[in-house]
Amino acid sequence: MSDTADERTWGFKTADSALHTGAEGVVDPEDLVMLSGRDPSPELIEKARKTLEEHGAAAVERYLP
Helix, strand or coil, X not given: CCCCHHHHHCCCCCCHHHCCCCCCCCCXXXXXXXXXXXXXXXXXXXXXXXXXXXXXXXXXXXXXX
């Protein structure tokens, strides 16, 4: 096969300018919990709030590279 690994993995291409993580916008603790794939609970929302206080919107980068 002459396909590269990237071509076999992705059947489409997206311009780099169209890709973003969302870290450039406002991120709520609920958003961060849902990004992790969990249902929001008071405990998880509080943990996410603390994470956002410590890392700011860049905390999104843990879930969306």
